[in-house]
Amino acid sequence: MPVDEKRVKLRLENISQSYVVNNKVFDAVSNISLDVYDNEFLVILGPGHCGKSVLLNIIGGLEKPVEGSKYLDGEKLTGSDKRIGMVFQKLALMPWKTVMSNVEFGLQMASVEKTKRREIAQQYIDLVGLKGFEKSYPSQLSGGMKQRVGIARAYTNNPEILLMDEPFGQLDAQTRYAMQEEIQRVWYQQKRTIIFVTNNIEEAVYLGDRIVLLSKCPASVKQIYNIDLPRPRDTIEPKFLAIRKEISDNTDLAL
Amino acid sequence: MSDGKELKEDYKVEVRNLTKYFGGLHVLNDISFNIKKGEFVCVVGPTGCGKTTFLNLLSRIYMPSKGDLFIDGASADPRKHNLAFVFQEPSSIPWLTVEKNLRFGLELKNLDKKIIDERVEKIITLLGLQQFRNSYPHQLSVSSEQRIIIGRAFAMNPDLLLMDEPYGQMDVKLRFYLEDEVIRLWKEWGSTVLFITHNIEEAVYLAERILIMSNKPTTIKEEVVVDLPRPRDVADPEFIKIRKYVTEQIKWW
Numbered sequence A: 001m002p003v004d005e006k007r008v009k010l011r012l013e014n015i016s017q018s019y020v021v022n023n024k025v026f027d028a029v030s031n032i033s034l035d036v037y038d039n040e041f042l043v044i045l046g047p048g049h050c051g052k053s054v055l056l057n058i059i060g061g062l063e064k065p066v067e068g069s070k071y072l073d074g075e076k077l078t079g080s081d082k083r084i085g086m087v088f089q090k091l092a093l094m095p096w097k098t099v100m101s102n103v104e105f106g107l108q109m110a111s112v113e114k115t116k117r118r119e120i121a122q123q124y125i126d127l128v129g130l131k132g133f134e135k136s137y138p139s140q141l142s143g144g145m146k147q148r149v150g151i152a153r154a155y156t157n158n159p160e161i162l163l164m165d166e167p168f169g170q171l172d173a174q175t176r177y178a179m180q181e182e183i184q185r186v187w188y189q190q191k192r193t194i195i196f197v198t199n200n201i202e203e204a205v206y207l208g209d210r211i212v213l214l215s216k217c218p219a220s221v222k223q224i225y226n227i228d229l230p231r232p233r234d235t236i237e238p239k240f241l242a243i244r245k246e247i248s249d250n251t252d253l254a255l
Numbered sequence B: 001m002s003d004g005k006e007l008k009e010d011y012k013v014e015v016r017n018l019t020k021y022f023g024g025l026h027v028l029n030d031i032s033f034n035i036k037k038g039e040f041v042c043v044v045g046p047t048g049c050g051k052t053t054f055l056n057l058l059s060r061i062y063m064p065s066k067g068d069l070f071i072d073g074a075s076a077d078p079r080k081h082n083l084a085f086v087f088q089e090p091s092s093i094p095w096l097t098v099e100k101n102l103r104f105g106l107e108l109k110n111l112d113k114k115i116i117d118e119r120v121e122k123i124i125t126l127l128g129l130q131q132f133r134n135s136y137p138h139q140l141s142v143s144s145e146q147r148i149i150i151g152r153a154f155a156m157n158p159d160l161l162l163m164d165e166p167y168g169q170m171d172v173k174l175r176f177y178l179e180d181e182v183i184r185l186w187k188e189w190g191s192t193v194l195f196i197t198h199n200i201e202e203a204v205y206l207a208e209r210i211l212i213m214s215n216k217p218t219t220i221k222e223e224v225v226v227d228l229p230r231p232r233d234v235a236d237p238e239f240i241k242i243r244k245y246v247t248e249q250i251k252w253w
Helices: A052-060 A099-109 A114-127 A143-156 A173-189 A201-207 A238-250 B002-009 B051-058 B098-108 B113-127 B142-155 B172-189 B200-206 B237-250
Strands: A008-021 A024-037 A041-045 A067-072 A075-077 A084-087 A161-165 A193-198 A210-214 A221-226 B011-022 B025-036 B040-044 B066-071 B083-086 B160-164 B193-196 B209-213 B220-225
Touching (some): A008 A052, A008 A193, A024 A052, A024 A221, A041 A052, A052 A161, A052 A193, A084 A143, A099 A114, A099 A143, A114 A143, A143 A173, A173 A201, A193 A201, A201 A238, A201 B172, A210 A238, A221 A238, A238 B172, B011 B051, B025 B051, B025 B220, B040 B200, B051 B160, B051 B193, B083 B142, B098 B113, B113 B142, B113 B172, B142 B160, B142 B172, B172 B200, B200 B237, B209 B237, B220 B237
Parallel strands (some): A041 A193, A041 A210, A084 A161, A161 A193, B040 B193, B083 B160, B160 B193
Antiparallel strands (some): A008 A024, A008 A067, A067 A075, A210 A221, B011 B066, B209 B220
């Protein structure tokens, strides 16, 4: 993204989160400040159990931070907002509903009239490559296909920011490559600001315009990387591997 | 003939014409290969190619429709042979401490207490888990729990150690650490290992030989020998060449 087009979409200021566990204070996130630009693909990377999901939940308004504030287009936000949508690792699809009903659910809740919502949902079902599966149930789909339903559902609500919490975490390495190509294609065709959480360094370098590397728990920003490799990226090209190694060497080991 | 016989005795594991049908579904088709004693072999293949069925046959959870698996020349028998298994999800015994988990299988085999003590000490030291000796599995991270399961499997001194994507969902940093650790255990113990993975980089990093599986009905499409020195460098051009080649053989996405 050229520098002059950068506009701050979301701003986090001094976000901290703690919990009380067994009468002891446990710090999960420590003083994170971050600007997220409009239409960028931002990856939040960190070791396992470092507080990545906590940070995402705070952005999505699923939990309130102990300290700090967030701003969307300069306007202070408390709690959740329709302009911020979420895709989860554990799909949370409704098993008794078809692909179409799952995808249009948000619009149905927003009382959008049937023809209209079907039309919008169909557009995103087509976009994620599930045309022909509208009447299938989640149990009839493979892991990768279910995750596509989750992505289509999130897009259908037309959010300005899409939060993705390790969406490919439970897929095998090969299906994961396929879905990485897929999400990149979808993002290209329908630009949104994406905040994508992962613990997979290769995935981060493949997808991110920028990578925010978090420390081990309590999470703080360790470093921010600008990835200016051309897309689609080649995971075994020397430059790619060099960046991967640089980030890997800088990542905390969480045994 | 005498030459053939000598060669045969070098093999710890021989798989011959392994074939499996589930009703009309032909899953495995005539799989044959051998593993030398102390060899580290990785198996890769496209998603849904029948790797799990293949493992279940090797571990004797299923019996083959045709063909058989031989260990030291005899048809594999879980009552006679030691087949150890590590799954993707750690499978420790929750009510036993780390040390008791490590002792469990050895005690079942009625080994001498002195041998058990020795082996358990060796594993705990190799894993560097002395401080967790008396902890319970739920007090450990998932990765540490998995390390104990892997240690437990090696301590059994198995005839064949089968591993099914044990590092499937770990982050890359952790995976490198654990891969180095498993190589250390393997070298120290001299076990014969069959390691199944989806991750081609992992296969090239670990294996002496890679078996590439085809789509269903699955057979072994090709064998690739990896004779790079260790520790291996994932950015080494030779390494990348092999990784690229194997990827091309199974790429479906």
